[in-house]
Amino acid sequence: MCFENSRKKSHLMKRTTTYVLIVLLATCVGLFAGDFFVEPLYPEGPPNKMGDGEPDNPTLTIYLADKDVATGAAVVIFPGGGYNHVAMDHEGHQVARWLNSFGVSGIIVKYRRGAMYPHPTPLNDAKRAIRTARLRAEEWNIDTHRVGVLGFSAGGHLASTAGTFFDYGDSLAADPKEATSSRPDFMILIYPVISLNSEFTHQGSKKNLLGENPDPQLVGLLSTDQAVTAATPPTFMVHSFHDQAVPAENSVRFYLALRKAGVPVELHLFEKGGHGYGLGSGDDAPSDWPGLCRKWMEFRGILK
DSSP states (O other): OHHHHHHHHHHHHHHHHHHHHHHHHHHHHHHHHTSOEEEESSTTOOTTOOOSSGGGSOEEEEEOOOTTTOOSOEEEEEOOSTTTOOOTIIIIIHHHHHHHTTTOEEEEEEOOOSTTSOTTHHHHHHHHHHHHHHHTHHHHTOOTTOEEEEEETHHHHHHHHHHHSOOOOOTTOSSTTTTSOOOOSOEEEESOOOOSSSTTOOHHHHHHHHOSSOOHHHHHHTSGGGSOOTTSOOEEEEEETTOSSSOTHHHHHHHHHHHHHTOOEEEEEESSOOSOOTTTOSTTSOTTHHHHHHHHHHHTTTTO
16 A cells, blocks of 8 residues: 555656656746746646646746836737647747737647547636736736737637636635636637537537537537627637638627627628638738737727
């Protein structure tokens, strides 16, 4: 019995050491880059951890706005990747730097995903990231009432679930993070996956999030156009006519649901552009959307 306990403790120590080394390495890279730092999403170790690889260790990559230009606004960023991988560069680092350019802090979430981490794990990670931003608000120079989410593709679906399945925190929770609201103050959804129960569904995202034969009731529940309420945050959306991976009907459905609920929404449907273009670089991508998004944020009072 003692030998078995010793083996378990040794295994736990090895797993913990591996996790710490991963985070330290990522942090050092950020420090040398001079503009971001990395922290584990769960400093005490992720709940329900299934292994010791990169997907098992969710992180936050934090780009704080320069104090000379900081507006106090912050955006929690969910890169896309079909709930299979996380497109950290063009839908993460580049986006955080763009936000920094006009005084908004960017917090990139490398969330858990794939067959080992189906729903609700990605959503739990998303909510934890939003709570963390609010709890660290004073340290990071963030206004707790101007914390939004931005998601691309499957990350857009995750952002939209954060905006429709939020909670205001458990006042009885021992963990102060769990006592903090997970509701985003606004949403920015770029070519998002929305519908999981229609001909416009991105099947890869659905399979990776819910498995091979998901419960139809759960599929309907997580088609977030059907989860919109009057409490859903104001939303800015972008999609393209030629998106063959995630058809524009996904955004249209969410727009109509928001409008019906009386939630302020702005949707830009571009003729050009396919899927996965990030900030819109390239001749065939809608490069106007970042400027339009910034104007929307100004209009909403997010950049005050």
